[in-house]
Amino acid sequence: MAKNMITNETQTLFSMIGILEKVRDLFRLTAPTHVLDSEQKAELMEYLDNLKAKIQVLERITK
Amino acid sequence: MNLRTLQEDYIDLNPLQAGGRTVAETRLVVNSYADGYAGYDQYSGPFFQIPRKETALLHKQLNEFLGTDEIFFTHGVREAKVLLFQSILKDGDLIVIDGNAHFSTIAAASKLGLEIFSIKNSGSPDYKIDPRDYEAAILQLKKEHKKPKLLVLTQVDGNYGNLVDARKVTLIAKKYNIPLLLNSAYLAGRTRVNLAEIGADFIVISGHKSFGVPGHIGGLGVTQKWVDKIQDPSKEDKPWDLPARYLAIVGLYASLETTDKRVARWDDEVKKANWFVEKMESIGGIRLVGERPKQHDLILFDTPVLEKIALTKRKKGYFLADELKKVGIVGLRPGQTQQIRISTYGLTREQLDYVYKTFVGLVKEEKYGI
Numbered sequence: 001m002a003k004n005m006i007t008n009e010t011q012t013l014f015s016m017i018g019i020l021e022k023v024r025d026l027f028r029l030t031a032p033t034h035v036l037d038s039e040q041k042a043e044l045m046e047y048l049d050n051l052k053a054k055i056q057v058l059e060r061i062t063k
Numbered sequence: 064m065n066l067r068t069l070q071e072d073y074i075d076l077n078p079l080q081a082g083g084r085t086v087a088e089t090r091l092v093v094n095s096y097a098d099g100y101a102g103y104d105q106y107s108g109p110f111f112q113i114p115r116k117e118t119a120l121l122h123k124q125l126n127e128f129l130g131t132d133e134i135f136f137t138h139g140v141r142e143a144k145v146l147l148f149q150s151i152l153k154d155g156d157l158i159v160i161d162g163n164a165h166f167s168t169i170a171a172a173s174k175l176g177l178e179i180f181s182i183k184n185s186g187s188p189d190y191k192i193d194p195r196d197y198e199a200a201i202l203q204l205k206k207e208h209k210k211p212k213l214l215v216l217t218q219v220d221g222n223y224g225n226l227v228d229a230r231k232v233t234l235i236a237k238k239y240n241i242p243l244l245l246n247s248a249y250l251a252g253r254t255r256v257n258l259a260e261i262g263a264d265f266i267v268i269s270g271h272k273s274f275g276v277p278g279h280i281g282g283l284g285v286t287q288k289w290v291d292k293i294q295d296p297s298k299e300d301k302p303w304d305l306p307a308r309y310l311a312i313v314g315l316y317a318s319l320e321t322t323d324k325r326v327a328r329w330d331d332e333v334k335k336a337n338w339f340v341e342k343m344e345s346i347g348g349i350r351l352v353g354e355r356p357k358q359h360d361l362i363l364f365d366t367p368v369l370e371k372i373a374l375t376k377r378k379k380g381y382f383l384a385d386e387l388k389k390v391g392i393v394g395l396r397p398g399q400t401q402q403i404r405i406s407t408y409g410l411t412r413e414q415l416d417y418v419y420k421t422f423v424g425l426v427k428e429e430k431y432g433i
Contacts, residue, residue, distance in 0.1 A: 017094060021087035027071040028084070029411055032391025 012057045019047050019054070069393055074414045077394030078221070078361045081406035082253055082273040085318070086325075092317035093277055096310060121316050128322065129251060129266060130259030131284030135293055136312060140248045141167035143267040143283040147244060148175045148213075150293045156212040159200050161192045161227070163220035168246060180204060180211065189354050190223045192216075194231035201239050214241050216263075218256070219249040222404070223353030224361025226250070233262040242289075248272045248281075249361060252322070253408065254329035258284055265289065270315045275325065280311035335415065336360045336407045342419045346426055352402065360408035366400060368426055373400040383425075390421055 006014075026044055030036055036044060069075050070084060085093075095101075118136075125134050137143040144167065152158070154176035160168055162184040172179050182200050184190045197214055204211060216232045219225065229245055236243035242264040247256050251266065252273030258266045266284040270276030285293055336357045343349050348368025351357075369383055376382035384397040395403055407415055 014091065014095065018087065018091045021090045024071060024090075025087045029414075031071060031414070032073055033417075 009058060009061060012054050016051060016054045019050050023047050073391050073393045074410060074418060075394045076392065076405035078404055078406035081360065081408035083271040083275060084409050085275050085277055086321050088321050089275060089314060089317040093310065093314050096313045118312060124319050129284045130257035131266060132287040133285055133290045135283045137281040137283060139279050139281040140267045140269045141171050143281040144168060144171035145174060146283050146293065147265055148172060148177060152177060152212055157209055158213045158215055159197060159211045160215040161217050163190065163192055163222060163225060164215065164217045165221055165246065168215055188352055191225055191354055192227045194228055194235065197232050197235045211241055214243045215246065216243065217246045219359050221249055221361065223363050224357065224359040225354045226358040229261045229263060254326050258286065270311060274315060274318045276311060276314040276318045278311035278314055280315050332360050332408055333358060335412060336362060339407050339415045343422065346423055360406045362407065363402060363404050366403050369400040372425065386425060387421065392418055392421060
């Protein structure tokens with residue numbers, strides 16, 4: 001499909017949604033208890049760190 | 064409207080839904096196209112006409128994956144079969160189908176007024192389709208001065224999850240010069256199915272059954288010989304109920320980006336299914352119905368032990384689905400305890416062990432009151 005222009009903010013927004021969808025996959029793989037093994041815990045931590053970094057990008061819009 | 068959290072907070076054993084579970088990458092792309100008419104950003108044309116330039120890459124990727132020369136997108140597998148039948152057959156024509164065929168094969172054939180000859184399965188406990196029975200059927204029909212215009216093989220049926228060797232049926236189809244359709248709704252997408260390598264003429268696939276695609280989309284893949292004979296459902300003057308709609312096409316597009324990863328784990332999926340069967344049968348009073356060993360994740364169990372427990376419960380057969388839901392397991396047909404039909408596809412061994420232990424608990428509670 002043809003590529004559209006994408007701003008840094010929108011790119012960040014969709015990137016965050018993508019990370020949250022990855023977290024959702026983790027939930028799916030660990031339902032119904034959501035008890036994570038060490039590998040899954042590390043994976044989740046990485047997602048959360050990435051999200052925090054992306055939140056900072058979006059926070060710039062508020063300043 | 065409530066959010067649907069069945070996949071996040073429950074283990075879903077529903078065999079119909081297993082292969083349609085989406086992955087993060089697919090959901091992200093589909094989310095970005097969630098607005099009405101979003102697929103038509105650079106296009107204005109009839110609502111149901113799929114702009115070919117927008118789907119050229121999808122056609123190419125899917126043709127490569129399936130070993131087909133052309134693919135026609137439809138609303139689902141039933142519509143793909145209707146599309147094929149109405150393109151190459153006429154009212155009263157005879158087709159041979161397998162006895163494990165999905166009801167939609169019969170429905171599609173009936174819609175077109177086709178005569179159906181059904182090959183029987185082997186009966187209990189395997190319910191297998193023997194490819195040689197296609198030849199027996201052709202010869203039997205010949206004695207009645209009849210010749211089938213099409214053979215239809217369900218590669219994996221939705222009831223027992225039995226896999227039939229399509230190559231063997233292809234040899235028979237070629238010997239008698241009868242075209243062969245593969246219904247691969249429960250197989251292609253879970254694993255690689257290549258029409259060119261198998262040598263059959265047609266294949267129908269399901270995006271929402273085996274490619275992890277949201278929404279409904281089916282496809283009819285054909286070899287070069289047949290391309291011009293198929294009535295393109297995206298053409299303006301064709302029936303409205305056949306073509307796929309755009310969001311489902313976007314979903315299929317997106318899912319193909321992760322299909323390699325998906326099919327790479329197929330061998331493990333089959334091993335996992337057999338591992339789970341062994342565990343469940345070790346409980347006692349639970350027995351696999353269908354071929355052994357399993358070659359697919361769809362599993363049917365005879366469960367007399369659960370039926371016996373149900374008779375002691377106030378809710379009778381409904382106790383099972385209720386008890387399972389309480390501990391986070393869904394997907395069994397409520398009220399059914401004589402047999403249970405499940406899929407292990409996409410679930411982890413930890414999740415399946417949790418399911419197994421839950422069943423152990425239910426049976427022990429009944430046996431020993433603990």
